[in-house]
Amino acid sequence: MNQSQLPAGDEKTRGLHRFAVLTAGATFCLIFVGGLVTSTGSALAVPDWPLAFGKLIPAWEGGIRFEFGHRLAAGTVVVLTLVLMAWAWRTEPRRWVRKLVALAFGLIVVQAILGGITVLLELPLAIAVAHAATAQALLCLMVSIAIFTNPRWSTTPHVDDPPSRIPLPTLAAAMTAVIYLQILIGAVMRHMSAGLVIPDFPLSFGHLAPPYWDEYIAINFAHRCGAVVVTAMVLWTVARVLRAHREVDALRRPALGLILLLVVQICLGAITIWSDRAVLPTTSHVALGAAVLATGLTLTLRAYRILGAPPRAHAIESHASSRVIEREVTA
Structure with missing residues (x-):
């Protein structure tokens, strides 16, 4: 058996996968707790770092x-x-997966340092947004590791994608990138305290577009426009999945999950405004944005695995067959 093909019954592989899922879940909870800090205005409640008022x-x-x-x-x-990194370097045969886990550990160290700098410099906008950006990137890495360590990943069969101008994997990747950008715009808005500068929804000061502008209104309205773009991209991608690959569970389930999460996310955004940024809906809006990103990434990775180039063994076999045919024709 090829070492890169992990047997589905390998208990070590299954254990690593389960622990990767646990770590990804903990990372999602960390994003929720971080959103709670911002929603409650508690970012500088502890003014020093790494200690807290000089104590542990x-x-x-x-x-x-x-x-x-x-x-x-x-x-x-x-x-x-x-622990995940140590476990992976001991039991994971694929070198690129081990490197991905090491990258995740490096990123969380950077994330912690950015968090400390944010406190010590009293919430500079650029550092605070970078802290939020790396949190989302860390979640993406953890979700990817959980997917790649799933024993089913290496045995997923290839499916042909109907010809189209934009292949589904490319479309899903573009959608995920747009979601990430929208989250960054939301982070800028949140750290600028611009979440309520446009006090009504779905209109803006009673108009489709704000009748007057400043930097706070501009970032708030950009976030609203970004939500429209994300909605369009999600609907486009999900429609493609349901039209061409409805029978593929690995694609249909995250696609339907995206639609559900998007509807709830839009509702939470509206409730955040209507409730004057109440803590629970505001924090849930931040966390659910991360869930939308993670689900979009899941769909993207699975689309590349299932609809991308055929597995290497199949490609080699096809190449060998074509060489045999070529020699027969030449003879």
Whole structure:
């Protein structure tokens, strides 16, 4: 058996996959807790780093609960990622997967440093947004590792994609990139405290477009326009999946999940405005954006695996067959 083809019954492989899923879930929870810090205005409740008021554990009160809880959650993800890296380097035969896990550990270290700089420099916009961007990138890496370590990944059969101007894997990748960009715009808006500068929804000051502008209104309206673009991209991608590959469960399920998550996300965005940025809907809006991104990435990776180039063994076999035919014709 080729070492790169992992047997479905390999318990070590299954254990690594389960732990990767656990780590990805913990990373998602970390994003929720980070959103909670911003929603409650607790980002500077603990003014020093890496200690908290000069202690390992500060008094558990007020905004300190959210900020220090975020640090504890981050520390938990660091430990889980370290264990995942050690586990992968011991049992995972594919070198590129091991390198991906090492990259994830490096990224979470960068994420922690950015978090510390954010506190020490008192929330500079560029660093705060970079902190949010790396959090989403880390989630994408963790989800990818969980997918790649699934024993079924190496045995997924290839399916032909009907000819089209834009192949489904490319379309899904573009959709995922747009979702990530929309999340970054939302992070800029959130850290600029511009979430309520346009106080009504779905209109803007009673108009389709704001009648007057400044940088805060511009970033808020850009986020709303981004939501329209994301919706269009998701609908386009899901329609392609359901039209051409409805019978492929690995593609249909994340596609339907995207639609459901998108509807809930739009509703949460509206409730966030109508509730004057109440903590729970605002934080849930941040977390669900990450869930939309993770689901879009899942669909993208599966589309490339299922609809992309045929597996290497099949390609080699086809090439060998063509050489035999060529020799027979020449003879």
